[in-house]
Each structure stands twice: as structure tokens, then as C-alpha cells.
Amino acid sequence: MSQKIDIDILQGKTTNHLVGDSILLEKETFKAFEKMKREAFNDGIRIKIVSGHRDFERQTLIWNSKFLKFTEEYKLKPEEAINEIVRFSTVPGTSRHHWGTEIDIIDEEFKNEKNPLITEKYEAGGVFNKLKRWMDLNSKKFGFYLTYTNDEQRKGFEYEPWHYSYKPISKNFLEEFKKNNISKLILDLDIMGKEYLTKEFIEKYINENILSVNKELEL
Template sequence: MKRRTFIKKTAVSGIACSLPPVFPFSSNPDYSISELMGKADIELFGEGINLREEAYMAYTKMKKAAYSAGFDIKMVSSYRDFYRQEGIWERKYLRFTEDDNMRPLEAIDKIIEYSTIPGTSRHHWGTDIDIIDGYAKTSGDVLVPEKFEAGGPFEGFKAWLDENSEEFGFYLVYTDDPRRRGFKYEPWHYSYAPISIPMLTAFRKKNILKLLQNEDFVGCEHFTTGFLRTYIQDNILDINQNLL
């Protein structure tokens, strides 16, 4: 079981960000394959927050600033280990293939509109968050793009994030750039760049294709080399360019 440390008092630190972002992280961070794939026992901070310490500190500062502006940042999802992502993947695969009678490759294409292959989720790193405004009145699934657009319950919150999130080191991952491929637009998904950039750099240096070919979960027998190469290029790397 992964280890969590719960901080009761808010820690505040200042972060200076610019475009393109320049962050004071190690030029050669040492991240293991198991850590990058969500299989390691990492230390997480904040009850109900579950982020690496530096990301947690930046998050609490951003939450305080948002509160002053009339928004209550509510965490929907943060750290997910490999096995939780595996469960999400397998439930969707079985639902699409058994309940919806999709062919395996159709089901996989449907899953990767929004969900990652286990071992490749940015949520494995303790740096990424899915957030909404807890003050807004809404019902049903909250993580849908329409709720963050004009007339939606999170319209004002999204405008605030567009203006302020990068000041705290948090960058939108899957933008609405029409030229971007891979995962669909996720206006709720932000990444703490000072840590996630070096983690992605380390991940890119691994043989991701081989790592995925060595996994064994429902549906993975349908992965071809061509599919995995496209997935790596489009879904892992075709993101907000400030996070590369």
C-alpha cells in the first residue's frame, strides 16, 4: 500500500513562472520505471489531495487565491496508481465489448478518448489534478467540457484558471488546440510543471513501447506495435507544449 503523509497546516511558497516556463528542477532527476508507471510507493501529501509535497504546497496556495476570488477548488482526482488505472481500463473495456458489443479495437479507441493505458497516466506521478469549483451548482458528471464553457457552471472558474493557474506552476495538459491529437480536450486537468516536466523527460528516455508490451491486462493482447507507437506520439506527447 502506498504511503501518504497528511499535512494539517497549509504550507505556502512562492513560485515564479514565465512563458515558456523555466523551473528550478534538477537537470538529471532520478525517477525509476516503477515510479513513472505508478507502481512505486511514493510519499503523498494532503488529506484528500494526494500530491507530491512541492505540488501540494503550490496547490494549497492556488486554492487560497481562488477562494479570495470567489471559487472553491475541489479535487476530483489526483494521484492514481497503476492498479487503479488498470481497474478503470478493464471496466471500460468489458463494458464496451460486452454490454455495447464493440469490437476490441473499437473499444480501445473509445477508451483512449479520455482514459490512459495503465502505466502511462500522468496521474501516476503525483503532479496532476482534475479540479472543479465546489461552489457551483451542478449535477451528473462534472468532468465534461461543456460545463467549463460559456453558460456552464464552471465558466467563471475556468476563466480564473486561464488567468492565474500558471502563476502557481499548474498548466492545462490537454488543450483545445484543434491541431492537437490524442486525448480530447480536458479543461479540468492541470499539471504541476516543475515536477511533471522532468518526469515526462525521464519517461521519454525509457523504452515505453517495450514496457507496455510486457504488461498483461484485459484488452492489451490487441495492442499492435503500430498502435502503441501512435499512442505514445499522440496521447503521451501531443500535449500543451509548455509541458514538454
């Protein structure tokens, strides 16, 4: 049975459970990452986190800026803009990055790489392929699993070869989050384009974006 988790933790509205300096992580996640980082370093891989915990305000800023960009710069209809946003970004308050259990990683050897979080850079010939191959072989023994896999059966967010989740904690967090009225949490938000978040959209978003993750994270 999962332990009850405060909704403020799940929605990125508190940092009481986090540790770290510039990048914050949930305490157990931090310990596990440090172990994995040390072993990777011994194998010639310098894992660098470029995104860990992301708070509610930051996610709201990301959402609003993307909504403005897609509607004003790219002239998309609001509904189209929202569908484009949720290919890679979450509705504020529903991001797994709020929990402190998620990490986006690169190889620090190439820390000055522009726009690092691009799928091709983790594939054969890409600057982060060495990192990806090491993670494929080793990440699970430290509790880290790809969150959004390259699985055609998985719906929702696009494949993210840089995004890993610390399963021993994130599994419980997701179970607790599912116990909330997520539709109401979304409808209560004050974000751009809120009026276009229809009942149908929210239902689809919950099922395909929030719940459709790497199946190994659910076991």
C-alpha cells in the same frame, strides 16, 4: 538536466513521494496547489480536486471495466473499444495521474453536480465557467498548465478543461519517462485486450497520447 526518477513513481506503483489525505499529490505540487487554492478562495472561487494521484491498480481497473463495457455492452470490436478508451483514458502505467503532478478540478460550490467532468460545464453558461475563467487568468503563476488543450493541432486525448499539470515537476517526469522503453512497458502489462495492442497502435499511442500535450508544458 532532469533528475532520474524511479520507474515505480512514473508508473504509479509507489506513494513514497506523495502527501495528502484522501487525495494524494507530489509534495511540491501539493504546496503550489494550496497557494493557488487560497488565492482563488480570496477571489470567491473554491477549487476542489476530484482526482489527483491515481495508482497503477486503479488505472488497470478503469481500463478493464471500460474494455468490458465497450465490448460486451456496446458490442464494439476489441480494436474499436481500445480506440474509444484512449480518447480519455490511458493504458495503465502510462498515466500522468500516476505522477501526483496532475489535478482534475471543479468548483466546490457545485460539488454535487452529477458527471462534472464534461467540457460544456466549463464553457460559457456552464457551472464551472467561473472557475475556468479564473484559472485562465491565474493558474500559470502557480505553475499549473492545462494538460490537454483545445488545440486542433494537438493529437491524442480529447480536450480536458478540468485537467491541470504542475509544470515544474511534471516536465522532468515526462523527460524521464521518455527515456524508458515505453513499448516494452506496455507489452508487459496484464490487461484486457492486450493482444490487440499492436506495434502500430503502441507507436501511435506514444506519439499522440503520451507526448502530445500542451506545448507550454514542454518549454
